Amino acid sequence: MNWPALTGRLLGYTDVEQIASIRTSFGASWAQQSPELVWAAVIVVAGLALWFYRRWQPNPRFGYWCLAGFRAIVLAVLVIVLADPVLQVTLVRYPPPVLWVAVDGSESLAIADDLPAETREPLDGAVGGTPPVSTGERPARVDYVRAFLSHERQGWLAELARRFQVKPFMISSAQGVAPLEEGDHAATEPPWWSRWTTDGPVTALGDGLEELARRQVGDNLSAVLLISDFDQNAGPSPVEAAKRLKAPVFTVGVGPVSAVDLSVDLLAPPTMKKAETSTLTVTVRQQELEQTPVTVRVWAESPTVAAQAASRQLVGERLLTLSSPVQTVDLEYTPDQAGRFLFVAEVDSLPAETITQNNRSERDVRVIDDFLRLLYVEYEPTWEWRFVKEVFHRDKLVGLRGFRTFLRSADPVVRETNELFLSTLTLPRSEFFEADVVFLGDLPASALSTRFCEMTREFVDQFGGGLVVIGGPRFGPGQLAGTPLADLLPVVVDPDARRRDDREFRLRLTPFASQYDFMRLGTPGEPSGDSWNALGKLPWYQPVLRVDPRATVLAEHPTDVCTDGKTRQPLIAVRPFGRGEVVYVGINELWRLRRLRGEQYYRQFWGQLIHRLGLSHALGDQKRFVVRTDRRQYRRGEEALVIVEAYDEEFRPLDEHRVPDRRLHGELLRPAPDEQGQRTATIMIPAVRPGVFEAKVGLATEGEHRLRVTDPLTDSVSEVVLSVSDVSIERRNPVRNVNLQEAISAETGGQSYDLTTVRQFLDDFQPPKPRETTVEILSLWDTWLTFGLVCGLLLLEWLGRKGVHLP
Numbered sequence: 001m002n003w004p005a006l007t008g009r010l011l012g013y014t015d016v017e018q019i020a021s022i023r024t025s026f027g028a029s030w031a032q033q034s035p036e037l038v039w040a041a042v043i044v045v046a047g048l049a050l051w052f053y054r055r056w057q058p059n060p061r062f063g064y065w066c067l068a069g070f071r072a073i074v075l076a077v078l079v080i081v082l083a084d085p086v087l088q089v090t091l092v093r094y095p096p097p098v099l100w101v102a103v104d105g106s107e108s109l110a111i112a113d114d115l116p117a118e119t120r121e122p123l124d125g126a127v128g129g130t131p132p133v134s135t136g137e138r139p140a141r142v143d144y145v146r147a148f149l150s151h152e153r154q155g156w157l158a159e160l161a162r163r164f165q166v167k168p169f170m171i172s173s174a175q176g177v178a179p180l181e182e183g184d185h186a187a188t189e190p191p192w193w194s195r196w197t198t199d200g201p202v203t204a205l206g207d208g209l210e211e212l213a214r215r216q217v218g219d220n221l222s223a224v225l226l227i228s229d230f231d232q233n234a235g236p237s238p239v240e241a242a243k244r245l246k247a248p249v250f251t252v253g254v255g256p257v258s259a260v261d262l263s264v265d266l267l268a269p270p271t272m273k274k275a276e277t278s279t280l281t282v283t284v285r286q287q288e289l290e291q292t293p294v295t296v297r298v299w300a301e302s303p304t305v306a307a308q309a310a311s312r313q314l315v316g317e318r319l320l321t322l323s324s325p326v327q328t329v330d331l332e333y334t335p336d337q338a339g340r341f342l343f344v345a346e347v348d349s350l351p352a353e354t355i356t357q358n359n360r361s362e363r364d365v366r367v368i369d370d371f372l373r374l375l376y377v378e379y380e381p382t383w384e385w386r387f388v389k390e391v392f393h394r395d396k397l398v399g400l401r402g403f404r405t406f407l408r409s410a411d412p413v414v415r416e417t418n419e420l421f422l423s424t425l426t427l428p429r430s431e432f433f434e435a436d437v438v439f440l441g442d443l444p445a446s447a448l449s450t451r452f453c454e455m456t457r458e459f460v461d462q463f464g465g466g467l468v469v470i471g472g473p474r475f476g477p478g479q480l481a482g483t484p485l486a487d488l489l490p491v492v493v494d495p496d497a498r499r500r501d502d503r504e505f506r507l508r509l510t511p512f513a514s515q516y517d518f519m520r521l522g523t524p525g526e527p528s529g530d531s532w533n534a535l536g537k538l539p540w541y542q543p544v545l546r547v548d549p550r551a552t553v554l555a556e557h558p559t560d561v562c563t564d565g566k567t568r569q570p571l572i573a574v575r576p577f578g579r580g581e582v583v584y585v586g587i588n589e590l591w592r593l594r595r596l597r598g599e600q601y602y603r604q605f606w607g608q609l610i611h612r613l614g615l616s617h618a619l620g621d622q623k624r625f626v627v628r629t630d631r632r633q634y635r636r637g638e639e640a641l642v643i644v645e646a647y648d649e650e651f652r653p654l655d656e657h658r659v660p661d662r663r664l665h666g667e668l669l670r671p672a673p674d675e676q677g678q679r680t681a682t683i684m685i686p687a688v689r690p691g692v693f694e695a696k697v698g699l700a701t702e703g704e705h706r707l708r709v710t711d712p713l714t715d716s717v718s719e720v721v722l723s724v725s726d727v728s729i730e731r732r733n734p735v736r737n738v739n740l741q742e743a744i745s746a747e748t749g750g751q752s753y754d755l756t757t758v759r760q761f762l763d764d765f766q767p768p769k770p771r772e773t774t775v776e777i778l779s780l781w782d783t784w785l786t787f788g789l790v791c792g793l794l795l796l797e798w799l800g801r802k803g804v805h806l807p
Contacts, residue, residue: 027084045075094769097222099164104228105172106200107730112138126756141254171208172200204235213244229255230737248750255736263358266345274369282329301342338369358732371402372614378441380409384588433651436614442472445479453484461578466613471542471586490551490573491544501540513554518608521601551575625711627718644693653691671703
């Protein structure tokens with residue numbers, strides 16, 4: 001007889017292989033503290049039993065001594081029961097390893113692929129015939145997976161359940177990770193895959209795998225079986241998230257690996273200048289359409305309120321013969337009016353295409369008839385100051401009107417008479433907050449008033465402005481220590497630091513530099529490192545204590561480190577602060593970029609930097625009343641969150657008491673009349689806190705919606721355009737992302753399958769059962785065993801007494 005297995009079943013375990021140890025102890029506190037008292041009490045009661053029979057039962061015989069022994073044992077057992085005897089059993093178990101089955105709950109799994117016969121027939125054979133159709137005319141991807149699981153319920157899936165503890169999950173961007181475990185009545189309940197839905201608006205496998213990694217605590221996970229089409233279009237990298245599971249991920253791909261498809265992407269600058277020519281780039285991608293002629297068209301939908309047909313302008317069209325997987329078309333456009341434009345690139349659908357939603361691409365572009373306003377604060381003219389001024393005087397988005405400077409060392413007469421210069425650094429709020437980017441050069445702390453520092457902090461934090469701090473050789477960034485600006489910086493400055501100029505060095509780019517456009521110098525395809533070599537060797541830099549943990553270092557010293565002894569001294573770093581961004585440059589020697597190519601690299605760096613910092617928000621005085629929404633693209637039936645940031649003439653938060661009815665008034669213009677025949681609806685936007693007004697607006701019809709909100713101080717109208725459609729990003733890619741599928745499995749030690757090969761999983765993955773040691777604490781005093789022992793001993797004593805004729 002297998003005693004360990006029998007003991008395990010009695011204790012509720014079916015997988016006990018060994019009993020490692022058995023030991024007894026007492027649970028009562030008095031018995032734990034002094035176990036000898038228990039045995040002393042046993043001896044005493046046993047002695048009393050013997051004395052009783054010897055004293056009160058004369059003429060002792062052998063039977064009397066047996067009865068005395070029974071009585072002594074009963075009393076001893078009762079004493080031990082009072083001490084709460086405990087049995088500690090150590091069991092060695094080998095439970096089945098845990099296997100998580102994660103299924104993709106995004107909308108792309110509902111795509112019904114038009115599969116060729118050579119692909120469809122093996123798939124039908126793997127799932128036991130053509131699957132039932134849930135919607136439409138053809139089986140969707142999820143229908144094939146459900147049919148496979150149903151077909152293998154008594155075969156491969158049953159063997160999976162026998163060898164593993166299977167826990168199914170659904171990854172959905174809307175619900176996160178939802179368990180699909182079956183209840184106690186799994187035999188009569190519908191299977192878990194019947195609760196699998198495919199209504200997630202995006203595929204965010206990275207988010208789902210990260211949440212699974214957080215759920216892993218306490219679960220002896222052996223592997224993950226991930227079923228998806230791997231059309232990742234949102235969230236973090238699923239490869240990196242899968243590594244955090246610390247277990248192999250076996251991927252099961254669904255959907256075709258190739259299909260007849262034609263798609264377009266439109267690349268347009270987020271901001272254009274009125275009457276200035278910009279380039280629109282259309283990227284055309286194709287599969288299995290070699291030598292097919294297609295017509296590419298680009299339209300500009302005007303922000304006017306005229307009829308849609310009249311407001312749509314053809315930017316250009318090209319007849320293109322498809323000769324490679326990816327081709328580009330460049331079209332030039334010169335806007336003749338300012339406002340919001342929706343640029344649309346499209347190609348005609350072809351008969352063999354399964355997915356046609358990706359034949360159209362849209363970009364929302366702001367055309368401005370305004371200029372960027374730069375404020376450069378410096379102690380004295382430096383080479384950096386001179387060349388930056390020249391660059392932006394010729395920049396079409398800045399020009400002569402957009403660049404203003406305050407030089408502490410400038411002659412007061414020059415400051416008063418030359419419009420380039422500001423006469424004072426403590427500008428009125430109404431003028432200061434019209435700036436878009438502030439440059440802070442090499443200044444002593446005495447030149448920076450508290451009011452200027454506080455307004456600059458508010459400018460970045462509340463208004464989304466950009467701040468560039470440039471370290472110079474004379475004073476250095478340590479002068480900002482102890483000011484309200486110190487907390488904004490990407491670095492922690494040292495007030496006692498002095499420039500280091502003991503040896504020349506070459507600036508070194510970090511791996512993060514390639515993620516920022518202003519760090520990518522030169523022509524496309526030219527390594528940025530080669531372009532930055534134009535700086536040559538730098539003679540000095542300003543050291544700092546350390547890098548702020550929220551900052552990203554883009555360029556660093558090749559050898560010198562911070563006080564932690566590990567981090568290199570940062571030379572260019574960036575960090576977000578509030579709604580804005582701060583860039584730190586530890587040297588004012590970037591003018592040396594002009595050494596080899598003239599202004600090419602220099603203009604690229606500063607031009608792209610101020611475009612990034614300045615064009616992320618409304619320009620100039622427009623920052624005083626900004627209307628925006630949480631998104632630009634919506635699906636029919638969703639609600640748009642309308643956010644209005646309103647300030648008074650001095651850029652202080654607008655108090656609701658200055659607003660009629662304490663609410664802002666807006667109007668929503670729909671693309672078509674509603675059920676009551678109305679195209680317009682009045683929107684009332686209440687205040688949620690000083691200067692911020694919010695409301696939700698329902699979007700029930702497809703098309704372009706225009707939302708107008710009136711500024712209560714100037715009666716001017718601000719307008720935003722919302723696009724509403726039923727086109728899902730999930731339906732823009734008709735094929736499975738095989739590269740991502742294989743990368744996830746390869747990086748985690750798993751393997752890739754599809755529905756025709758996934759049966760090999762049981763042969764490929766045979767992990768050892770995990771060894772678990774379980775300690776069971778059994779209290780003996782309230783068990784049937786103890787009760788039966790006492791009753792049995794009393795019964796034997798009673799029968800013995802009758803046998804020897806004792807009362």
